[in-house]
Amino acid sequence: MSATTDTEGGRTIPLYWPVQANRNAGLGGLFVVVLLFAIAYGVLFPGLFTLSGFSKFTQSWFPLALVAMAQALLMLTGGISLAIGATVSLGAVIAATTMSGPLGVAGGSVVVALAGLGFGAATGLIVVKLRLPAIVVTLAGSFIVGGAALLILPRPGGAVPGWLSDLLAGNTPTAFVLLLAVALLWKLYLATPLGLGLYAAGDNPVGAYRSGVPVDAARIAAYAISGLLSTGAGLFVAAQTGSGDPVIGTAFTLNSIAAAVLGGIGFLGGQGTMRGAIAGSLLLSLMISVMFFLGFTPVAQYVAQGLIIIGAVALPQLRRLKR
Amino acid sequence: MTRASIFASASALCLGLLLSIGAGSQAEAAAKCIKGDRKAPYTIGWANIYSVPTWMKQTQGTIEAQVEELKKKGLVDKLVVTDAQGDANTQIQQIQSMIDSDVDAIILIAGSSSAPARVLADACAKGIAIINFDSLVDTDDVTAKVNTDSAQWGEQAAKFLIDSMGGKGKILVLNGPAGISVSDDRRKGAQPVLDANKDNVTVLAETNTPYNVAPAQEAVTSLLFANPEIDGILSLGGALSAGAVLALDKQGREQVPISGENARQFLELWKEKGLKSWATMQPNWLGAFATYVAVQALEGKDVPAFVKVPLPVIDNSNIDEYLARAKDFPADGYIYSPYDQALFDKLLAQQ
Numbered sequence: 149m150s151a152t153t154d155t156e157g158g159r160t161i162p163l164y165w166p167v168q169a170n171r172n173a174g175l176g177g178l179f180v181v182v183l184l185f186a187i188a189y190g191v192l193f194p195g196l197f198t199l200s201g202f203s204k205f206t207q208s209w210f211p212l213a214l215v216a217m218a219q220a221l222l223m224l225t226g227g228i229s230l231a232i233g234a235t236v237s238l239g240a241v242i243a244a245t246t247m248s249g250p251l252g253v254a255g256g257s258v259v260v261a262l263a264g265l266g267f268g269a270a271t272g273l274i275v276v277k278l279r280l281p282a283i284v285v286t287l288a289g290s291f292i293v294g295g296a297a298l299l300i301l302p303r304p305g306g307a308v309p310g311w312l313s314d315l316l317a318g319n320t321p322t323a324f325v326l327l328l329a330v331a332l333l334w335k336l337y338l339a340t341p342l343g344l345g346l347y348a349a350g351d352n353p354v355g356a357y358r359s360g361v362p363v364d365a366a367r368i369a370a371y372a373i374s375g376l377l378s379t380g381a382g383l384f385v386a387a388q389t390g391s392g393d394p395v396i397g398t399a400f401t402l403n404s405i406a407a408a409v410l411g412g413i414g415f416l417g418g419q420g421t422m423r424g425a426i427a428g429s430l431l432l433s434l435m436i437s438v439m440f441f442l443g444f445t446p447v448a449q450y451v452a453q454g455l456i457i458i459g460a461v462a463l464p465q466l467r468r469l470k471r
Numbered sequence: 472m473t474r475a476s477i478f479a480s481a482s483a484l485c486l487g488l489l490l491s492i493g494a495g496s497q498a499e500a501a502a503k504c505i506k507g508d509r510k511a512p513y514t515i516g517w518a519n520i521y522s523v524p525t526w527m528k529q530t531q532g533t534i535e536a537q538v539e540e541l542k543k544k545g546l547v548d549k550l551v552v553t554d555a556q557g558d559a560n561t562q563i564q565q566i567q568s569m570i571d572s573d574v575d576a577i578i579l580i581a582g583s584s585s586a587p588a589r590v591l592a593d594a595c596a597k598g599i600a601i602i603n604f605d606s607l608v609d610t611d612d613v614t615a616k617v618n619t620d621s622a623q624w625g626e627q628a629a630k631f632l633i634d635s636m637g638g639k640g641k642i643l644v645l646n647g648p649a650g651i652s653v654s655d656d657r658r659k660g661a662q663p664v665l666d667a668n669k670d671n672v673t674v675l676a677e678t679n680t681p682y683n684v685a686p687a688q689e690a691v692t693s694l695l696f697a698n699p700e701i702d703g704i705l706s707l708g709g710a711l712s713a714g715a716v717l718a719l720d721k722q723g724r725e726q727v728p729i730s731g732e733n734a735r736q737f738l739e740l741w742k743e744k745g746l747k748s749w750a751t752m753q754p755n756w757l758g759a760f761a762t763y764v765a766v767q768a769l770e771g772k773d774v775p776a777f778v779k780v781p782l783p784v785i786d787n788s789n790i791d792e793y794l795a796r797a798k799d800f801p802a803d804g805y806i807y808s809p810y811d812q813a814l815f816d817k818l819l820a821q822q
Contacts, residue, residue: 193571201571208564303652304585304609313589385560391585391609399558436561440568446522446554 174412175424177463181456182427185434192441200319207316207388209433210323211236211381213426215400216407217330218377220425223408225367226350226417227275227282231267232378232404234294236397238263239382241297244306244392253312260383261376267293268375272368290401297394306392317388327426330377334422342369351418407432410460431460502768503776504614506598512548513575513769515762518566520582520606522554525804527580530605530758533807534578537759546766559583566590569599576600576765578758581608584652588612600768602761605753606652614768617761617778621653624751624782625660625707628730631749632703633664635728639671640702643694645687645711649679657707675701680711684736687714688721695722703727709734709750709805716740733785733805735797742794750785756810763815778818783808 172179195201215232222229229235239260246256271289275282316322337343345366348356357363381400386392411428413420435456439449501507517534521527531552541547551574555562559582567590569577577599581587588610591601595612604617632642644661647654665672675698680686687706691714695701701724706712709732716737719726726744731737733752741748757780768774785793793806800806 193568195571204567204571208560208567211560304583306585317589385586388589389563389583389586390589393559393583393586396559396583396586399556399560403558433564436564437568440551440553440565441572443551446519446552449554450556 171421172423175421175427178411178424178427178431178460181460181463182431182434185431185438189434189438189441192438199321203319203321203323205433205437206321206324206327208437209430210327211384211388212400212403212407212429212433213327214330214377214381214384215404216411216425216429217334217422218374218381219404220408220411220413220420220422221346221370221374221377222282223413223415224346224350224417224420225370226353227367227371228405228415229271229286229289229371229374230283230401231271231286231290231293232374233397233399233401234290234297235264235267235375235378236382236385236400237297237394238267238293238300238397239379240386240389240396241301241306241382241392241394242379243383243386244308245300247312247386248307248309253309257383260379264375264377264379265372266375268378269368269372271375272371275371276364276367294395301392301394304391304393304396306386308386308390308392310390313387313390315387316384323384331422331426337373342366346370347418349417403429403432406457410457428460431456501771502600502614502774504595504599504601504612505768505771507771508598509575509769511546511766511770512542513546513766514549514551514573515547515765516551516553516566516569516574516577517758517762518553518555518562518569518577518579520555520559520562520580521557522552525801526753526755529755529801529804529807530580533756533759533810534762537762541762541766546770547762555582557582559586563587563590566594570594570597573597574599575769576602576762578602578604578761578765579608580605582606584609600765602765602768604757604761611776615764615774615776615778617757617764617780619753619757619780619782620660621656622660625657625662626664627751627782627784628657628707628749629661629664629705632705632728632730633668633672635747635749636672636703638668641673641675641698641700642703642705643691643698643701643715644674644677645691645704645706645708645715646677646679647682647708647711654679654707661705661707678711680714682708682710684710684714684717687711688718689714691715691718692722695719695724701727704729706730706732708732709737709752712748712750713737713740716744716746720744733783733793733807735800735802735804735806738785738790738793738806739797741790748786751782752785752805752807754780754783754810755805755807759810760815760818763812764819767819772819774819775821778821780818 190196218232242260242263243256246259247253271285275285345361348361349363349366353363385396407429408425411424413425439452444452538547538550553565555565562582570593577594587608591610592612594601601613602615603613607616646658676694678690680690704715704727706715706729712729712731713734713736726746728747731748731750733750764774797806
C-alpha cells in the first residue's frame, strides 16, 4: 500500500512499515517453514549457491510463482479460476507454434500476451457483468481454452528458438530477475485506482461501490492480468522445455490454488497478500527438490507433502490459540 | 587346389578378419551420452511419471529386482526413485535434481513426449546414461530408447480376431482413452487389417474408456442391447477385455472370440470361460531391461539407439504357463512373460 502518514500528537509516524508488519502477521509460520526448507536445500545441495544451480532452481519455481500470482489476484477479488492450467498450456503452444515462424519471438510474445489478456478479460466480463459464479465460468473456460490448445498443437511439438530457451532457462538467473520485476509491477499496480480497488472489491464489494471504487472494472482487470500471467507462464514453460505440449499446464490449476491458500489467501476475497502466495509457491517447489535430496520414497513424499502443507497452514493458527 | 584359389581364400580370410576387427572396434565404441569417466558402482535414478497404477508398481518391482542383482555384482550401489505424480513439469524438476545430485544413469517413462528434451540434453552433456522406455521423448539426446511397437499390437490383435472368426463377421472395437498416444497407436495399427477385410468384417461400434474393467463393462453392456448379433470383439487392452467378457456373461450371451492383454483378471476369465483368445503385453520388465541397458552403456558397451522389444504373445498353447505363475502377481496386475539376462543380451544384440 502507499506510504501514507498519520499524525499523532503532532508527531508524524510513517504508516507504511507498521501496516506491512501487520499484513505479515499471519505469514510468520510460512516464512519460517520456507526459510527452513531453503536452508535444508542449500545444505543438501551446495551447488544451489552456484550461478547455474540457483538459476536452474528458480527456473523450476518461476512458472509456479506466476500462476500462484495469477490465482491469488483473482482470489483477492473473491473470484477463482479453474482455467489457469489450460491457459498455461495455451500460452505454451502459441509460443511454440509462432516463435519459430514468420512472427518471430517478438510477434509470438505479443500473440501470447494478447491471448492471455483477451481470454482473461472475456472471462472477467462474463463473471462480472452477467453475475455468474467464477468457478462455473472458468471451468467451462478451461474446456474451451484446453480445446483450443489441442487444436493449435494436437500432439506435443513445435519449437522455441534456442537462444530464447538459453536466455530464459539457461545458466543465468533471468527467471529470478523476471520474478522480481513482476513483483515490483504488482506493487506499482496496487498504487493505481484499479489496484486499490482490488482488495476493496473482494472484501466488501457493496461498500466499495458506494465509496466510488470502480468495483467491476477492478475485477475485470484482475481477470485480464491473471490471464496474462498464465499465458506468460506458458511462454516460459515453452522456452524452458524448448517445445510446446498441449496439456503441459494441467497440474498448474490445482498447484496455483494450493500455493495461494498456503500463502494465506482466503477463498472469500480481500484476505491475504501476494508475498504470501509467492512464498507458498516457493514452498511447493522447494518441497519437491528437498524431498528428493532427503531420499524420500514416492509414497513417503505423498505423506510428507500433506503434512508440510497442513503444518504451514496450521502454524499461525496454533500460535494464535496460544495467545 | 590352384594357386589362384588359395590366394582367393587367403584374401577372403584376411577380409573377414579385417571386417571382424572393424565390427569389434565398433562394439567397443561408447554409446551416446557416455564419456567413460563414471566408474562402478553406479547410482541409478528412476524418474517415474506416476507411481500409483498397478502396472507402474509392477514395473518398479522389476527395476528394484534388477538393481538388487546388479548390486550383487558390484555394478550398482543405489537406486533413487522419484514420482512426478502425473505432472511433466515436476518430472523435469526431478530430473534436474538427479543431475544436481550427479546420478550416473537416469531411466525414465516420460510424462510428455516433448517437454523433457532440454533437461535430458543437459543430463546427456554431463555424461549421464539415459534410457527412456514405455512413453518416449522426441529427442536424440538419450543413450537409448526401449519399447514395444503399439501399432504392431493393434495389427496382430486384428489379425488374430479376423482369423478366429473365419475371416468374416460383425465386431466391436474397444479402445483405451481418446487422445492418448498408446491407445491411438494401437488403434491405428489395427486399421490396415480392418481395411483389408472390409468386405467381410463390419465394425458395429467402437468405445473409448479408461483402461479399467468397470467402465468397459458398462460400455459393452449398452452395446450388447443395441447389437443382438456380435461375432468378435477387438479389444486393445486387458482390462477392457475382462470388462467385455463379464458383460457378455452377465447378459447370458455366448462368449465370442476376443483379443486381450496379460491382465491377470482377463487371463483367469479366459481359462474359466474357455475363451477363444489371444493376448500380448507391454512387459513390465522393460523397466528392468532399461536398468540393465544403462549399466551396460556405463560399462562402455555400445548399445543401439533404439531397442525394439518384440511383443510377447499369449495363446492357448502357453496360457497355462502364465496362469501357473498367477499367484506371484497382484490380483489387478499383469502376468508378464519370464525374463532373464540371456533375453536382455539377445535383445541388445539384435539388429
